[in-house]
Amino acid sequence: MLAERLGLPLWCEDEAGPYQTIPLPGYAWQLEGTPGRQDHQYIRGKTCKFLTLFRPATGELRAKPVDQSTNAILHPWLKEELEAILKQCPPAPELVPEGRRWQDWDPFPAAEQLDRMYPPLRMLLILDNLAGHYSRDLVSWCGEHGIGLLYTPCAGSWLNMAESVQRILIRRALEGHHIYDVEILKDWLADTIEGWNRHPTPFTWGGKRHARRDRAYARRHRQGGSGATTQYVLPRRIRSVRYYRHIGNAIGLGK
Template sequence: MRNGTAKLLTLFHPASGAVRVQGVTSCRNPVLHGWLKAELCAILAARPAPPEPVSVAANRACWERWQEGLSQPITLSAALPPLRLLLVMDNLTGHKTPSFVCWLFDHGIMPLYTPLGGSWLNMTESVQRILKRRGLAGQHPTTPDAIIAALEAAAQGWNAAPTPFVWGGRRSDRRHRRRQRQHALGGSGACTRRPLPRPRPTVLQQWRSAGQVTH
């Protein structure tokens, strides 16, 4: 029986593995933006103050370098503070609300949106799956409050010994070594694990390649 929906607002720091969560029953923009602003302010308060930029042009270049190659770059504010934080989010309309984006700029936060259909690039999706399995596997909650309590408890246990996330890692190294052990076939996408034997040149072909053929 469906008695309601539980959602998990999540902020994830891949370098440390720390996660900030809050369970809610509604994820409208006022709820999401209010929670994000409070958590981001707490994160910035715990970080050291940024050094003053050398010049306005150098500071703006620091912001613009994160938009290189984007087909639809964000219009930056005219006056920008020092860049302090990068915030990766899904490409949703609510994340692009002008008032929210301007608030991010005013606090030195650069929003970066994953491509459409590329939510797997957002590591928060990965840690949410882990928390869901840890909190709900083998359980049978009957209310949204029970689901929220289980997910928040799983996040608290995760933060007791967080695991940093990095791109690549040992799995990437194994895939790279595996590709090195494969041999492409005629420039196609197919490969073999053993190189195909090549016909040995005849004595006449060897002479021709060496320019020693006489008539």
């Protein structure tokens, strides 16, 4: 990624959930010939949320299962984790290099004023478009600490890689189980987070799946100027001999 190549750590943040204490589909560790059985009654229990900070370039994960993800819970946790991350980052240089200026990442003309208001960038943080992420307190705090905020566009949450790692962790922790107590659910999520960080997996854009999609799209055939494609070549309309004779007469080639 461009930010990491320029020496600027890039992190992603997201809140997942809520996750209920209900039977969850998926594979279960059952003996052959002994299928897993779930209770037929519905027991209404509490739910939990999943706060996530993820660095795709290294696979480092900072996450926490909580009861709710309100601003009163999310913002203190986020500031605490970001301060711990900044302690590991190198100090801001005296001469601001390329990629450390606010105007390098903000397309609006007013970004030049941010370079005069705040210190040089020390890291980037990708967020979605929740109203709480635009709060004055959070935005000003991040600016004072040299944290640039990049918001995913509407209907573009797939650009946030934190959602990808959340899906993996939830499947590892809860798939095929029926958890009755929300505290047990949070403990399982915490154990899964610890297991991930033992052997973190870096994420990159593209990869084998992306290459397969590109090859599949390349095999399609464009139609017209609308961007529509087909999986096979559409044959041209077969013109009759009478049609070509009529065209030849019209241009003076026929009798």
